[in-house]
Amino acid sequence: MFDKNQIDKKGLRNYNFNQKIMIVILILFFHSSLKGAVKITSIVDSVDGSGTSIALRSDGTPTIAYHYATNSYLRYAEYNGTSFSVYSITDNCSGAVSHAIDNNDISYISFIPSLTYGLYCASGTPSIGWSFTYLDSLTPVNETSIAINPTNGYPAIAYHDSSISQQLKYVYYDGISWIINTVDNYSISGSSVLGCVSLTFSDAGVAHISYYVDYGTYNALKHAWDVGGGSWDREIVESNIYIDNTSIKMDNDGSIHIAYTDTTPSAQIKYAKKVGGLWEYQLIEESESSFVSITLNSKNYPLLAYGYYNSGSSYYELCHAFWNGVSWGKVHLESSSFDRGYGTSIEIDQNGVLHIASRDGSGYVYHTRYYDDAMEPNDDFGSSWEIPIDTTVYAFIWSSVDVDYYKFYTTRIGTVTINLSSLPFNYELYLYDINYSTLAVSTNSGSISESINQYLSTPSTYYIRIIGYNGIYSSTDTYTLSLSFSIGNTNPSLEWANFTGYGDENDGIEPDEGVSTTTFSYKITYKDSDNDPPYTGYPILHIYKGGVEISSETMSFHSWVGSTGDYTQGAVYVYNVTNMSTGTDYGYYFEAVDYYGAYATTTFKSGPMVLSTSTEKTEDPYYELNDDFSSAYLISVDTTIYAYIWDSNDVDYYKFYTIIEGTVTINLTSLPFDYELYLFDVNFSTLDYSNSGGASDEQIQRYLSVPSTYYIKVFGFNSAYSSTDTYSLSVSFSSKTILKEPVLEWVGTGVYTSRGVDYLIGSNTMTYTFKVKYKNPEGSSPSYVDLYLERDGYFYNSYTMNFESGDYSTGAIFYYSINLYDTGSYRYYFKSEDINGNVATGTPTVYQTGPTIYYSNLSFYGYVIDGNTNNGIGNIEVKLFKNGVEISNYYTLSDGYYDFSLEFIPSGYYEIKCYEPVYDFYPEYYRITTSSFSSSSVQKDFTGYRSVSDAFILSGYVYTPDYLVISDIEVRAVDEYGTVYSTRTDVNGFYRLILPAYYSYEIKPVPDVPYYDFYPYHYYADRDVNFDFTSQWINYPEPGGTNISNNIIRKGSGENMIIRVNTGGWAGDVKIKVYNLAGKIVKEWTEFVDSSRTSIYWDGKGEYEKYLPHGVYYIVIEGEGIKQRTIPVIIRGK
Known part of the structure; x- marks a missing residue:
């Protein structure tokens, strides 16, 4: 908190206390040697870029998304090991780019389109392709910020709705659909949102957003966070300021960090941190700065990148500021004779290397790597840099005289493995002992990795030396040094002490019997092949009487076994007991733990016998009386x-x-x-x-x-x-059990004699019961028995099975019943562990074949009807095809009726055809009723089809601009993996493609002549297809022309089809009619258009403001000076 002494004459907070610290740091840094830090900058793309946003893959590979303004491209660059490969993702981008990567290294990019309102989310990689989701289509958006929720791996986007509402919105994916929240606006908090949006998540998956607002009388930086159920809380971070941008991060301690540009006095870089409910503020740069971005290192310290205007050179410079736990330091990374440091975006990889994306005054996109060689100076044994075991170090050989020394400690004997890799040139590796004597060397030629694997017999200090061969070095490329140590610990052993009365009797006590005044001496020999001493407090003697432990005592060292004086030959420990009460029911055992936790114990022994007098003996030397x-x-x-x-x-x-x-x-x-x-x-x-x-x-x-x-x-x-x-x-x-591990076996009776499922072949309407027998000879119960299913080579699901009957030691039966609605070829196996964590073995624990699931009995039926008279046509041969192969035929009845009935239908594409002479009318077609097919009217000899999972049909026409059909031209469908499916148009320009229903497709005629208009549409039946449809049209139609965008409308999504009309200067009403495939008008309305009102919207609803059934429809636009045109549109399910 600030007190009154921190307010200057202008009413602003006084940051002079920070300025003094910063001046000292800057002087020290700018005059420090270059050795110990490295900066590598490369040009990513020489275009007019903007909105640069960097994200790192799990291995630290940098990727950058940005807007290429001239061509409205969204571009993506990925580092390939030597340079950046650049890809254009789409040509429908106008900026506001933000980029994040999930745990599977899939990129998610939010941006705003150039052709319409709303925002897009692109997902994918260059290797697998890209898919696009269109969100909030009616909202003008001017800023976005995307992040991945760490709890579920799904993306979320915060964005500024720049409409008259001026509000902050948040949209997130829940695994099924995208859900939009309104976070803040004037009606919620009395403030209008102005932008500067930045989004982050806590480790618990709570979204936090920083942004800029206007309260009417003052402006402020705000922070909002998700409290669940679509509700948000908000707070003011700092008021009475003007902001240029913000950047937010949250650390794993729950503290919020915000970096922002305050333009109120002179474009200052500020930093705010919320700790314990209070905001703390610091000034980083006092003037002429902007484009700040923040990230956090492994210590939760903030790291900033930003642009700084150098008044001396009159150019912007790329700067980096960092907090070291006490004060701030700054580095001017890029300063040249042109502007740098625009649009910064910063991230840090797992090795502590900073990656900064930025652009210059011309829009060129840059990537900068910056990191410290913190080990310098370490040029001799005395200045060796200490590194712990199991560590990886990245460092440089800076010059021809530079040598790097490291040291490490061992606390016990073992084997050290030292690897020197990623060598830019020929480096050499040496290992020394505490006296600087050479133990091992590795001197491979060239840039081949070096390695030392050395057994160290003495716990001590050891040294590593790295040097360039013949003075070779690289001040730009690091080497990688990794160090690991293998202890190889084994369990100690406890053996009977080799003394008269002890070891010769195979026990640990002397004497075996006595009276209460007798001193009974317990002895045991402790051995450890690793020469590890016993842990403090061990060995322990446990004494029992009557089956109950009465004492546990730490034993004392007695003597060494042998002459070496180490634990490999053994050490004897002793404990003496006197004044034991009389009784013949004593027993004992010994227990030990070595220094590193390995365990040993003896068996339980009876004794001693403590008699009331020295002459007392049992009458029967053979253990009588013992009759009950x-x-x-x-x-x-x-x-x-x-x-x-x-x-x-x-x-x-x-x-x-x-x-x-x-x-x-x-x-x-x-x-x-x-x-x-x-x-x-x-x-x-x-x-x-x-x-x-x-x-x-x-x-x-x-x-x-x-x-x-x-x-x-x-x-x-x-x-x-x-x-x-x-x-x-x-x-x-x-202590080792007989068959202690559990075993899974087949039930062994009926259909389960040698398998685990009742039916190997069936339909998707049947119930399948899986059974397996769990057996554990020790009788331990299972912690779980699970069933795992695979379908068509891919993991399908897992299920916890139910207990049916039986005993665990002799075999208990578990079962699970399930309806498998998805057709395909299945495999299964069972998995189990007992309560002690032992994993079950046995044949059922590996994949077994079955069942194969088909569709249940299906009937393909309908009528063949004359297209002009609608009368049924009898005695026409109708053929049924599966995936293009004829499987049955049928001659229609007198009314044109046909019927095919099939059992156990496999997945595939089924179609009905008839091959009768062409009737003398135009267009020449038969019509098939919709009783069992998705299509009601088709051209010529194709009369109907049905998709039974995994396939759908795509068909349409190729026209010239004058509506002349183009025959015999190739049409291609290219899926997201680049697979090409092609066909050719018939004499009427008609084409038809049968495609797998798994992918998104781009459809185009070949050759790709710009003047061709192309009208694809697709049907679908049993499966909703992810099909991205793109019309081939110029941005604005010619006079009298029309074109459309967004041909596919998803119910309930708020999506609209947009029709653009060019009246050629005429103003008036146009009529819009929507037809279904049967030719019936299902929607009709009138819109006024002129030179300023050229767009018509349709949301997919019919006459009663209810969504039309999903399927294919045609729109016809009529009006003065309008060339009538038929346009296809698809309505999809939710």
């Missing part, structure tokens, strides 16, 4: 015990603990008789059992997903026992 769950004997995993079933009533129970999920394997072997084996959970519920019969071994292998207490039961079948022969019981545990 409560007296179950605690055993360790990875243990084998030998015990008896003493008598016919004896049952042995054991228990063990798990601390992580995994698979337990229990083997009961060396059986004297038929013994049984059971496994229970902590609630004594049976999980698994084994009863092989006889003295055969028993085994249980079970995945245990929950760390807990588990019980084992061993008993004799039918009370079998032996008090003389032991059995052997072993328990092992693996």
